[in-house]
Amino acid sequence: xxxxxxxxxxxxxxxxxxxxxxxxxxxxxxxxxxxxxxxxxxxxxxxxxxxxxxxxxxxxxxxxxxxxxxxxxxxxxxxxxxxxxxxxxxxxxxxxxxxxxxxxxxxxxxxxxxxxxxxxxxxxxxxxxxxxxxxxxxxxxxxxxxxxxxxxxxxxxxxxxxxxxxxxxxxxxxxxxxxxxxxxxxxxxxxxxxxxxxxxxxxxxxxx
Numbered sequence: 001x002x003x004x005x006x007x008x009x010x011x012x013x014x015x016x017x018x019x020x021x022x023x024x025x026x027x028x029x030x031x032x033x034x035x036x037x038x039x040x041x042x043x044x045x046x047x048x049x050x051x052x053x054x055x056x057x058x059x060x061x062x063x064x065x066x067x068x069x070x071x072x073x074x075x076x077x078x079x080x081x082x083x084x085x086x087x088x089x090x091x092x093x094x095x096x097x098x099x100x101x102x103x104x105x106x107x108x109x110x111x112x113x114x115x116x117x118x119x120x121x122x123x124x125x126x127x128x129x130x131x132x133x134x135x136x137x138x139x140x141x142x143x144x145x146x147x148x149x150x151x152x153x154x155x156x157x158x159x160x161x162x163x164x165x166x167x168x169x170x171x172x173x174x175x176x177x178x179x180x181x182x183x184x185x186x187x188x189x190x191x192x193x194x195x196x197x198x199x200x201x202x203x204x205x206x207x208x
Contacts, residue, residue, distance in 0.1 A: 001150070003126050004055045005045055006093050006109045008081065009038045011063035024194035034112070035071075037191065037200070041112040042072060048119040054126075059093050087157040090147070098152040106150040108135075114145035115203040116188040121146070128183035134175050136168065137185040143167040145188055153178065 010017050018030035025033060045056045057077040060068045065078045082092035090109060097107045106129040110117055114137075121137065128135040129150045137146035142165030147156075155178060160170050175182050191200050 001104070001106050001126075001130060002053045002055070003106045003108060003129070003148075004057060004097050005048070005122065006057045006059055006107065007038075007041060007045060008059050008089070008093075008109065008111045009041075010034070010061045011067065012038070013062055016062060020193055021191075021197070024197065033191075033200070037115060038072070038112045040115055040203070041110065041117060042076070044118050044122065046075075048122040057093075059089075086162045087160055091154060091157040094149060094157075095152055095154070098149060101151075106148060108146060108148040110137075110146045113190040113192060114139065114188050115191060115200055116186075117145060121185055124185055125183075128185075131181075132183040133180035135183045135185065136171060138168045138187050140187060140189045141165055141192070142169065143190070144171065145190065146185060147171070153180065 012031040012035040014027035014031040015022075017034040018025075021030040021033060042056075042058070048054065049056055055077065057079055058068060058072060059079050059081045061081045065080070068078050081089045093109060094107050097105055106126065108122065108125050117137070125135045125137070125146055125148050129148050133149070133151065134153070134156070135146070135148040136144045139145050144167060156171055156174055160167060160174075172182055189196060189199050191197060
């Protein structure tokens with residue numbers, strides 16, 4: 001089953017990205033971390049994509065397609081994120097791939113805040129969608145770092161308490177109400193606050 005991986009990110013503009021890390025890193029340091037984590041996530045995506053028919057799209061905000069391509073290279077498909085909240089943006093990104101596919105395609109969506117995402121996890125998610133309707137990667141703060149679908153399910157993105165510790169639970173509850181099967185990946189930690197920087201440091205140490 002060909003899979004499209006959608007990566008949400010934004011331009012690393014000081015003062016407008018990773019703002020919760022500014023107290024620890026300063027505006028320039030937080031923007032630099034945004035840059036590094038985006039590049040790290042796309043390296044993982046590139047390894048996952050190699051020797052397959054999978055497609056990677058970068059859905060961006062805060063910049064132009066030309067600027068994103070100049071930064072990250074021409075090997076990706078670039079699309080601006082839709083307007084609205086996270087649910088609106090997720091729905092707008094996913095719907096075009098699944099509305100008419102009749103289960104013949106699958107979509108994964110990730111951000112760049114969870115550096116623990118690697119090619120193995122992406123492959124596990126792809127495989128899970130051959131036997132389940134939905135795959136979710138939970139985060140320690142109650143959200144999710146990955147969602148994958150093989151059929152369009154708009155109810156999963158409406159009236160969810162986004163940016164709270166209830167996102168994963170509410171999404172699972174909604175899936176149960178819709179009689180959808182859910183596969184769950186490993187629990188990972190986002191890098192959102194200064195105390196989370198140890199996660200990024202550990203990833204960097206692994207790279208040597």
